[in-house]
Amino acid sequence: MINFKSTYLTFMALLLVNSMTLSLLIVNKAHANNKNESSQPLHSSKTRDAQLVKSSKLYKKANNQSEVIETILANEPVIVHHRQRAWYFVATEQKLTGWLSMLNVRFNGVAKRTGELGVASAFGSLTKNTLPTQSTGIRGFDEADLKKAKADFKELALVNAFQITPSQVKEFALQGQLKTNTNIEVK
């Protein structure tokens, strides 16, 4: 009888743990899905703290022929909202909004990361504003690695095995609506 009761209690405890784990997994998956659905690239919805490297005109539209709202001084903080060609749409501390030449803007530094990245967290972090800090065993690539490295021709063979035909490349460009701009020379 005692044995039966003990087994029954153990079984119920295990069942409870399992169902809690399952619930957590479902919640996490739903959360991840929501994140993916709502994720937008930096240029369209994320904001970043930044400052100006030199005094710059804040324009009403994203071109230097438009109305000048204000001149923003060097080192003044701004919040970058999104980009259009070479222009950032920003908000200033004085609650002004307008367009600044992106070349005059520098993002504020993010905190130094404390660990190495795992690829799963690395790619998973594409939707996040902050950089991942977990260490999951993927090493860096520094001088010491190079010093110890021996030529790995098996890995090289893997690289050489990625074969894509010129017609597949053209199809890829077509799908992305990429067209060669023949007016631009690369020199």
Next chain:
Amino acid sequence: MKARHLVLFIFFWVLLISCKTTSFKIGNLDVGNLVNQGVNVFNANNIDEEQEIQFGENMSAVLLGARPLYKSEEINLYVNQVGLWLASNSERPDLPWHFGVINSSSINAFAAPGGYVFITSAMLNQLTNEAQLAAVLAHEIIHVVEQHHLDAIKEGAMRDALTESLFVSVDAYQANTGASSKKKEYKAWSKQISNAAQDLYSKGLNRDDELQADQQGIRLLARAGYDPFAFITNLQVLQGISADDSSLALLYKTHPTPEQRLTALSHNIDELSTISGELLAKRFQKNIYSL
């Protein structure tokens, strides 16, 4: 001569003789004269395309020996598609271009002569759209097109250490020396290649070559139909990462700072200011999320 010196002399003499090979030519290289002791200094001004590709293969093999490829065929094929489209718009479309993602937490990208380009998974992690990926690859493609690595070995301290063996494939080497991967001759050859790659990638290229790769890279990006200002975004993203972050150590050692690169670029991109191109954020994320 002391007995110990005599023994050493005989040892090295026997080693030299044992490394003599049969007559065989690759490009304008006489592999038959290939020796592994570094006594046959290579004429770096006489490198043809076949040798350039072979040198790039050997350098790439060492890079991949430091850190392996990221094992996702889908992501590597996607990076190859982006890279091949860019390369087809470059001045050397007919090189056998190969692109790969190196599995590393360091933020970096590498090129090797002859058409090899690599981006680390951590660098990929910093990007949010295909134009930014293309910007990284475009910078590296220009290094290959302009033969910056070959210039580095012609002009740099490496020049005296160069031997013809760096320009011979592992297959040709083994077929013509009969040296298996376990033999000391092979190990000596392999060591030479590793040393050359270490020199090349830890010292980095000439600063002017890096800035040229930026100037031409942003144009290549625009020519291929991408938004050229994704190139600026990349540099600003790098600039925004703490300078003492260890993931950037090698990149900062071998490149001008993002601030210097941004300043240099800002003087030369007026003609691109009216150009709009594709960002392709959704395609990028769809392919990266294929993990």
